[in-house]
Amino acid sequence: MKVVYEAPKINTGVPTTYCGGCGHGIINRLIAEVIDEMELKEKAVLLWPIGCSCVNVNTMDIDQLCCLHGRGPASGTGMKRANPDNLVIVYQGDGDMVSEGMAEIMHAAIRGEKFTVIFVNNAIYGMTGAQMAPTTLLGQNASTAPGGRQVINSGYPVKMAELLAELPGTVYSERVTVNTPANIIKAKKAIKKAFELQMKGEGMTFVEVLSMCPTGWSMSPVKACEWVDTNMTEIFPLGVVKDETEGLKQQEEAAK
Amino acid sequence: MSKEAVFMQGNQAMAEAAIRGGCKMFFGYPITPSSEVPEYYARVMVERPEENITYIQAETECSAFNMIAGAAAAGHRSMTATAGPGFSLGQEAMSYMSAAGLPGVVVQIMRPGPADGEILPAQGDYFQITRGGGHGDYYTLALAPWSIQELVEIMQESFVLAEKYNNPVVVVSDAMLAKLRESVVLPDYTDNEAAPEEKHNTLTGAKGRKRHLITTCGFGAVQWNQFNNDLQKKYAEIAANEKRYESYFMDEDPDIVVVAFGAYSRVCLSGVKMAREAGLKVGMIRPISLWPFPDNAFEGLDGKQFLVCELNAGQMVQDVKLSVKNKDDVHFFGMLGGIVPTPKEICAEIQKVEVK
Ligand code: SF4
Numbered sequence: 132m133k134v135v136y137e138a139p140k141i142n143t144g145v146p147t148t149y150c151g152g153c154g155h156g157i158i159n160r161l162i163a164e165v166i167d168e169m170e171l172k173e174k175a176v177l178l179w180p181i182g183c184s185c186v187n188v189n190t191m192d193i194d195q196l197c198c199l200h201g202r203g204p205a206s207g208t209g210m211k212r213a214n215p216d217n218l219v220i221v222y223q224g225d226g227d228m229v230s231e232g233m234a235e236i237m238h239a240a241i242r243g244e245k246f247t248v249i250f251v252n253n254a255i256y257g258m259t260g261a262q263m264a265p266t267t268l269l270g271q272n273a274s275t276a277p278g279g280r281q282v283i284n285s286g287y288p289v290k291m292a293e294l295l296a297e298l299p300g301t302v303y304s305e306r307v308t309v310n311t312p313a314n315i316i317k318a319k320k321a322i323k324k325a326f327e328l329q330m331k332g333e334g335m336t337f338v339e340v341l342s343m344c345p346t347g348w349s350m351s352p353v354k355a356c357e358w359v360d361t362n363m364t365e366i367f368p369l370g371v372v373k374d375e376t377e378g379l380k381q382q383e384e385a386a387k
Numbered sequence: 388m389s390k391e392a393v394f395m396q397g398n399q400a401m402a403e404a405a406i407r408g409g410c411k412m413f414f415g416y417p418i419t420p421s422s423e424v425p426e427y428y429a430r431v432m433v434e435r436p437e438e439n440i441t442y443i444q445a446e447t448e449c450s451a452f453n454m455i456a457g458a459a460a461a462g463h464r465s466m467t468a469t470a471g472p473g474f475s476l477g478q479e480a481m482s483y484m485s486a487a488g489l490p491g492v493v494v495q496i497m498r499p500g501p502a503d504g505e506i507l508p509a510q511g512d513y514f515q516i517t518r519g520g521g522h523g524d525y526y527t528l529a530l531a532p533w534s535i536q537e538l539v540e541i542m543q544e545s546f547v548l549a550e551k552y553n554n555p556v557v558v559v560s561d562a563m564l565a566k567l568r569e570s571v572v573l574p575d576y577t578d579n580e581a582a583p584e585e586k587h588n589t590l591t592g593a594k595g596r597k598r599h600l601i602t603t604c605g606f607g608a609v610q611w612n613q614f615n616n617d618l619q620k621k622y623a624e625i626a627a628n629e630k631r632y633e634s635y636f637m638d639e640d641p642d643i644v645v646v647a648f649g650a651y652s653r654v655c656l657s658g659v660k661m662a663r664e665a666g667l668k669v670g671m672i673r674p675i676s677l678w679p680f681p682d683n684a685f686e687g688l689d690g691k692q693f694l695v696c697e698l699n700a701g702q703m704v705q706d707v708k709l710s711v712k713n714k715d716d717v718h719f720f721g722m723l724g725g726i727v728p729t730p731k732e733i734c735a736e737i738q739k740v741e742v743k
Pocket residue numbers: 148149150152153154155183253257258343344345346347
């Protein structure tokens with residue numbers, strides 16, 4: 132029988148703890164698929180954040196470090212500088228990156244650290260129970276923003292893909308989502324491209340993934356997928372924000 | 388490498404010793420009185436490329452400590468040097484490295500706190516260093532040299548100890564030892580075997596072996612209880628093996644025992660000698676390991692008078708009281724704010740102690 136679809140090879144078979152309809156599981160799988168395809172299992176080190184994903188360290192058969200809340204880009208700096216040939220993947224959520232670890236991610240990008248950051252933006256704190264995140268939309272309900280986020284208290288949602296693209300140390304920044312099969316394919320391409328650029332030794336590669344959190348959003352999984360399109364992408368537009376690959380290609384040509 | 392003494396500043400000699408001890412990665416944030424250490428690393432990175440130095444000026448001490456965690460997890464010797472305010476920012480990572488079993492090395496160059504404080508010599512971070520300054524039940528091995536010679540030797544050994552126990556080590560310096568210049572014989576380059584991957588659970592990519600995982604997230608109370616019990620076993624082992632101290636005139640059955648540590652203990656020893664010349668029977672104990680505290684140094688000393696001299700409000704005095712039976716005979720002489728008493732003043736304090 133011809134195999135048309137199977138679990139990624141680096142998948143251990145340990146079930147995840149994600150809620151039904153959560154985007155994390157899809158994103159984890161895409162990372163695993165790309166590591167398989169690029170045959171990078173023996174070089175990969177995945178740095179987890181604190182959040183819903185950090186209890187899923189047993190699902191992948193690769194080296195992994197679970198970091199302190201927000202500090203992944205700092206520990207990733209030490210790790211990638213120590214062993215530049217490794218594929219270092221810093222996985223972060225919105226609370227981890229944009230609140231607790233804003234200094235770490237900004238300065239890692241300022242220095243142009245040569246690892247890949249996968250930023251899972253679901254506009255809410257999932258693990259701790261639907262509190263407001265820095266990426267929570269204006270008017271979006273959260274347990275610490277009853278009635279919806281207000282500018283006067285909490286300011287505006289932060290657009291990380293655009294913010295980091297401003298910095299010369301970032302060579303690639305793209306925002307994708309995983310709410311439809313077509314978008315999942317695009318997300319996988321973005322992750323693959325980021326890994327490829329990292330292995331070429333380029334600067335920071337950043338992929339922001341808009342992700343569904345049906346539990347935190349108090350929605351059905353189907354409704355949550357729709358909500359990404361109807362509400363999130365207006366504030367967080369999809370697509371490539373910065374891609375210096377062309378410039379790099381030209382440099383390579385010039386060097387020949 | 389020649390064995391001739393050189394005349395060198397404490398911070399700089401320490402940095403050179405660390406480089407020769409195989410610590411090629413330094414992550415730091417400038418803070419007085421530690422800044423010559425990052426400066427030294429930055430200069431060696433540029434001027435001695437054969438050393439293959441990585442120096443990163445971190446955005447905060449918080450990041451610097453986490454960079455060490457990452458480099459240590461990747462199997463490389465790495466360190467930072469800081470003072471009280473920066474050490475406070477690093478406590479989250481100290482707790483983390485302790486739980487994660489990461490052999491990071493931190494130099495704490497004490498200055499007077501609390502808060503921004505002053506930039507002069509002090510010992511007010513004793514509690515923070517010896518009690519596990521962050522959250523949770525943990526300890527870090529802490530060694531306090533009194534001279535630049537001892538500092539460079541301890542600096543090199545700290546990496547060996549950190550790797551032996553898979554535990555962070557704090558080298559305890561202060562503004563006096565940091566800025567002091569004196570003769571020192573620099574230690575040679577050490578042969579560093581690459582840290583055995585399996586023992587250190589090193590994260591380098593799972594090539595030809597099972598994956599390695601470092602996590603400090605608990606998986607339920609039963610697992611986390613066991614995890615903590617294992618940590619406590621390690622601390623018991625460190626406590627059994629690593630208590631260090633030196634004693635002076637203690638074999639002459641003194642009536643009074645001065646207890647002091649770090650560079651300040653040199654001043655105290657001068658005070659002890661003055662008191663001896665004045666006819667008093669005085670000796671001195673100098674703890675070198677602050678954690679584990681060398682309580683064994685106090686065995687058989689019941690009945691003597693103790694004078695604990697510190698540049699703080701009386702922190703080590705608690706450990707001395709825990710180490711002796713006659714707690715009412717433990718006296719304290721402290722100085723705050725960065726003032727260092729003279730040997731004469733210390734001698735005067737010794738003379739005030741009533742011998743029963
Ligand atoms: S709370 Fe949200 S982010 Fe967390 S696992 Fe559930 S759906 Fe996913």
